[in-house]
Amino acid sequence: MNLFDYTRADTLGAAVGAEGALLAGGTNLLDLMKIGVATPSRLVDVTRLPLSQIEDHGGGLRIGAMVRNADLARHPQVLARFPAVAEALLSGASAQLRNAATTGGNVMQSTRCSYFMDPLSPCNRREPGTGCSAIGGETRNHAILGWTSGCIATHPSDLCVALAAFDAVVEIAGPAGTREVPMATFHPLPDANGVPPALAAGEVITHIRLPDPGGMARHARYVKLRERTSFAFAIVSAAAGIAVQDNRIVAARLALGGVAARPWRSTGAEAALLGQPPIETNFARAAELALQGAAPSGNNAAKIVLARRIAVRALTLAAAGTPDRMPALPASVFEGDDHG
Amino acid sequence: MADLMNVQAHVRLGSNAGQSMTRRDGVLKVTGRAPYAADRQPGGMLHAVTATAGIARGRVAHLDTAAALAHPGVVRVYTPANRPPLAEHPDTKIHGFAWRMEALQDDTVRYAGQPIALVVADTLEAATEGARLLNPRYEAEAPRIGLDGNTPYQPETVSIGRPPSLEAGDMDAARAGAARHLDTVVETAAQYHNALEPHAITAQWFGDRLEIDTPNQAIGLAKQSFATYLGIEPSQILIRSPFLGGGFGSKAILYGAQLLVVLAARDLDRPVKLALRRDQMFGPVGHRPATRQTLRLDLDEHGRIAALDHHTLAVASTFDDFIESASNASHSVYATTAMRTTHSAVRTDTGTPGPMRAPGEAPGSAALEVAIDEAAYALGMDPLAFRLLNYADTDPSTGMEFSSKALRECYERAADLFGWKDRPLEPRTMRQGRLLKGWGMGTAQFPCPMFQAAAHATLRADGSAVVETSAADMGQGAWTALAQIAADGLGIDIDRLEFRSGQSDLPDAGVAGGSGHTATAGTALFNAGADTVRQLADLATNDPASPLFGAGNAGVTARGGRLYRNDDESRSEAYEDILARAGLDLVRGEGKGAREGEAQRAMFSHGGVFAEVLVDPDLGQIRVNRLVGAFAVGRIVNPQLARSQLLGGMIWGVGFALHEEAIHDARTGRFTNNDLAGYHIPVNADIPMIEALTVHEDDPFVNALGIKGVGELGVTGTVGAIANAVWHATGVRPHRFPIHPESLI
Numbered sequence A: 001m002n003l004f005d006y007t008r009a010d011t012l013g014a015a016v017g018a019e020g021a022l023l024a025g026g027t028n029l030l031d032l033m034k035i036g037v038a039t040p041s042r043l044v045d046v047t048r049l050p051l052s053q054i055e056d057h058g059g060g061l062r063i064g065a066m067v068r069n070a071d072l073a074r075h076p077q078v079l080a081r082f083p084a085v086a087e088a089l090l091s092g093a094s095a096q097l098r099n100a101a102t103t104g105g106n107v108m109q110s111t112r113c114s115y116f117m118d119p120l121s122p123c124n125r126r127e128p129g130t131g132c133s134a135i136g137g138e139t140r141n142h143a144i145l146g147w148t149s150g151c152i153a154t155h156p157s158d159l160c161v162a163l164a165a166f167d168a169v170v171e172i173a174g175p176a177g178t179r180e181v182p183m184a185t186f187h188p189l190p191d192a193n194g195v196p197p198a199l200a201a202g203e204v205i206t207h208i209r210l211p212d213p214g215g216m217a218r219h220a221r222y223v224k225l226r227e228r229t230s231f232a233f234a235i236v237s238a239a240a241g242i243a244v245q246d247n248r249i250v251a252a253r254l255a256l257g258g259v260a261a262r263p264w265r266s267t268g269a270e271a272a273l274l275g276q277p278p279i280e281t282n283f284a285r286a287a288e289l290a291l292q293g294a295a296p297s298g299n300n301a302a303k304i305v306l307a308r309r310i311a312v313r314a315l316t317l318a319a320a321g322t323p324d325r326m327p328a329l330p331a332s333v334f335e336g337d338d339h340g
Numbered sequence B: 001m002a003d004l005m006n007v008q009a010h011v012r013l014g015s016n017a018g019q020s021m022t023r024r025d026g027v028l029k030v031t032g033r034a035p036y037a038a039d040r041q042p043g044g045m046l047h048a049v050t051a052t053a054g055i056a057r058g059r060v061a062h063l064d065t066a067a068a069l070a071h072p073g074v075v076r077v078y079t080p081a082n083r084p085p086l087a088e089h090p091d092t093k094i095h096g097f098a099w100r101m102e103a104l105q106d107d108t109v110r111y112a113g114q115p116i117a118l119v120v121a122d123t124l125e126a127a128t129e130g131a132r133l134l135n136p137r138y139e140a141e142a143p144r145i146g147l148d149g150n151t152p153y154q155p156e157t158v159s160i161g162r163p164p165s166l167e168a169g170d171m172d173a174a175r176a177g178a179a180r181h182l183d184t185v186v187e188t189a190a191q192y193h194n195a196l197e198p199h200a201i202t203a204q205w206f207g208d209r210l211e212i213d214t215p216n217q218a219i220g221l222a223k224q225s226f227a228t229y230l231g232i233e234p235s236q237i238l239i240r241s242p243f244l245g246g247g248f249g250s251k252a253i254l255y256g257a258q259l260l261v262v263l264a265a266r267d268l269d270r271p272v273k274l275a276l277r278r279d280q281m282f283g284p285v286g287h288r289p290a291t292r293q294t295l296r297l298d299l300d301e302h303g304r305i306a307a308l309d310h311h312t313l314a315v316a317s318t319f320d321d322f323i324e325s326a327s328n329a330s331h332s333v334y335a336t337t338a339m340r341t342t343h344s345a346v347r348t349d350t351g352t353p354g355p356m357r358a359p360g361e362a363p364g365s366a367a368l369e370v371a372i373d374e375a376a377y378a379l380g381m382d383p384l385a386f387r388l389l390n391y392a393d394t395d396p397s398t399g400m401e402f403s404s405k406a407l408r409e410c411y412e413r414a415a416d417l418f419g420w421k422d423r424p425l426e427p428r429t430m431r432q433g434r435l436l437k438g439w440g441m442g443t444a445q446f447p448c449p450m451f452q453a454a455a456h457a458t459l460r461a462d463g464s465a466v467v468e469t470s471a472a473d474m475g476q477g478a479w480t481a482l483a484q485i486a487a488d489g490l491g492i493d494i495d496r497l498e499f500r501s502g503q504s505d506l507p508d509a510g511v512a513g514g515s516g517h518t519a520t521a522g523t524a525l526f527n528a529g530a531d532t533v534r535q536l537a538d539l540a541t542n543d544p545a546s547p548l549f550g551a552g553n554a555g556v557t558a559r560g561g562r563l564y565r566n567d568d569e570s571r572s573e574a575y576e577d578i579l580a581r582a583g584l585d586l587v588r589g590e591g592k593g594a595r596e597g598e599a600q601r602a603m604f605s606h607g608g609v610f611a612e613v614l615v616d617p618d619l620g621q622i623r624v625n626r627l628v629g630a631f632a633v634g635r636i637v638n639p640q641l642a643r644s645q646l647l648g649g650m651i652w653g654v655g656f657a658l659h660e661e662a663i664h665d666a667r668t669g670r671f672t673n674n675d676l677a678g679y680h681i682p683v684n685a686d687i688p689m690i691e692a693l694t695v696h697e698d699d700p701f702v703n704a705l706g707i708k709g710v711g712e713l714g715v716t717g718t719v720g721a722i723a724n725a726v727w728h729a730t731g732v733r734p735h736r737f738p739i740h741p742e743s744l745i
């Protein structure tokens, strides 16, 4: 690890515009520093910022960027209104990590592309213009949507997939004032030379805002495929919400994880579901639409099939309704409605 | 020295051994008071960090030592240019269990992750950054990676000094007479031990005396090896290794950085510590290599195996020979008229493989059990019935009888508890809700080797005792199980026993490996106790003042700290009284543990493992829903610890079947998953229900105590059982481990 200065920002004013890397839970940043991928000369500790509240926001919620993943997942209003957000959180990392990790840090966590995490490998995302080592390499956790020859990495967050599905907005404070970006488009897609940064220098995520989920509050699920039952990033995942009246879908949400550089929200798929009965053939058609344009970025064509199927699964489970209690294995494909 | 057979009358096993007992070191461990090597902080200590190669093949052209030295806190940078001399070249095989290693002998890079420099600094952080600042430049060549990375060659030996092939019976005749045959190819991935405790060493010189703290599975051998490389006497070296946070074979072998730390400590005249980072454990400290196994089973018209052919292609390094002896796992499991087992290897730019929990047996059993299952299905037979039809009553590779083999009982007990009899023959016929359900089984088998061990026992005037042997507790519970045996050898209660272990100035307990440690060191301890009791009995039975006078040496039994007359239990005497009257402060016995002469019987632990898996039909995710094993392992010294070992082995099998896989980028030879976020092993949620039963087994031949081994057995059988259950659930036959969800959709 390189030598660096450490400072602590106690007010938002001190954090905004501060030079250096923001240090929240440190579960990602410190790992990257240890392997020499991140080499900040200054760390600005933001964990004491007064941003750890979860507030009611007109039927939705406004979540401070410093709220810990564990606290967010167990918050009664999150469980009541956004169970898929809780399920996504609880399917991620481990209890210890979730205790440390923050909402803002989760959103800003880096890709798990193993070439990004290997300073010896050229990587456009790490050093624009150097090339992409993942192409032609080990691509099991790489993208099938929205990738370019500049970068084929995926965003690894589970939380963000659920947030994107339920119309979350990222509130940002910067030297030039505040701005808001929908979660679904917050993470930039790559261009031919690399990936533009999500935040400009000196910007800080202050809150995540979730609007009223309406009838989807009890019809929302997150499903995550991984080869071990817990403590693994998704091969593919999906967050879905459904509201049904008179056997017709009146609202639908669908976002995919593990498939692109951002959570892959598919408004096209959602629109196609409106007015339809909540049955599997319709879900399959929606999933088909969600995967439109998908292409393997390497030896990962199976992910296209898997992503389509997990979308169907998430929609099916959402239509069946959110369980009263959080499943013992959150987001597990083995915690379906008919698991005997 | 005691010969167990002659002193049997004095002592009996069972007062302590045979009882469940929690680990004696458990409280120390959970309270953080058990000292591990990296916990040592001698005054004035420096920290060492290795810089590792970023290429897999070529040479180091330049290291920026100036930049590293300029970093605050960096004390010294060792490279091939200034590494202090060794008395023996690190590429010398100083004995059969020595690996060629990297101790900065030259600038060659043989694999990615190889140590290419050692940076010593005041703090760990400074040493780490110093290593980074070396910023090596290389002359790189294209690496050879994976099973197809190079032209296979014919190794002279496999495993450690074993012949690479075996042929028993007449293969041609057996094949000619067979009704049908089946071919199958199974691949297994490269695996890294990844013990929770990373490899670590703290070295300190006191003049020409060297003290080393390092976790090691064979400290007697390690002491000899250090002495040879350093050109000093073994008596000048003290190694402390009281606890290992897991070893699994990777801590049985010296590695180059250990030598470098010792050299640095001498050169700088300061204690020096090195603890490998997780990623640094991928390469220099051994691994289980990838294999591609080709099996052919020839079956007669009744479904009996006429010929068994098992060939293994294993990945090897370019500079040493440890060939995974996977084909040998087929030697003794099933009856066959003829068999052939062969091996070839492919030299690649990786670290040298080494023994990893159930070396050879784990991948070999995985492939064999898949092939057996395929044969059973081809014949339309229940997999258990097929295995019983081909039950080996003698070892087919040698014709020898088994020393004991309660495998039938294992099958029966486990099948019963599992509910196997209701299994439909056809795959993809069972469901649980939306999920596919499948049942599979495998046979577990592991040999019962013995090594060499020595122990001392000293009975004190107050009737308490101390026993000494350099045994290694790597978490398996040796401190407890061995103490139980020792207490029985002495005929005292275990709370009167002081157990000294884990230090190289004690009698050498040999290697904790091969599942033979309890048997070997246990025999030595038992014999040392028995030798002590024999002397005590001599004193008492020859002393007219003793109630035991005249009973004769064989006429007394030791128990609970007293000697009893066999012909009159009411006449007994306490140890302390015997010693007091004889005017002795202590009586001291010695014992050895080893197998004498050539084995006349085939000696194996056995088991039957049954698995239920659920598979999501759309997504391919696999869940091992139930796992039941029954094992025949001879005398069970401590049921609780034995069960833990068997369960641990089975869970290892889950990891083998579904998770463990080290991935190289074929273009650079570097790993893409050399951390525990990327290299997966099972977590609690992967093990919903697991049970390990043991069946009674008396084995008068395996050793005098009748102890087999439990450490590795559980891995075998389990991997195949899971793969076969996955097939039964899905109809897709897994031919590659770990089984990926993608392969099932």
Ligand SMILES: Cc1cc2nc3c(=O)[nH]c(=O)nc-3n(C[C@H](O)[C@H](O)[C@H](O)COP(=O)(O)OP(=O)(O)OC[C@H]3O[C@@H](n4cnc5c(N)ncnc54)[C@H](O)[C@@H]3O)c2cc1C
Binding pocket: A021, A022, A023, A024, A025, A026, A027, A028, A029, A030, A031, A046, A065, A066, A069, A091, A092, A093, A094, A097, A100, A101, A102, A103, A104, A105, A106, A107, A108, A109, A110, A156, A157, A158, A159, A199, A203, A204, A205, A206, A231, A232, A233, A234, B676, B677
């Ligand atoms: C072993 C392991 C397994 C994991 N598994 C999963 C998983 O299955 N699913 C999953 O979703 N995640 C997983 N994670 C990732 C984990 O969720 C993230 O590491 C964590 O959420 C990051 O939060 P943090 O507060 O620790 O961020 P930090 O590490 O402190 O920061 C991460 C990044 O965010 C920036 N940052 C932090 N806060 C702000 C802010 N308010 N405004 C702007 N920038 C900010 C930092 O500067 C830094 O660049 C895993 C991590 C590990 C180590």
Ligand code: SF4
Binding pocket: A111, A113, A114, A115, A116, A122, A123, A124, A125, A126, A131, A132, A133, A134, A135, A150, A151, A152, A153
């Ligand atoms: S995929 Fe993206 S992150 Fe990975 S190596 Fe290529 S450019 Fe870097």
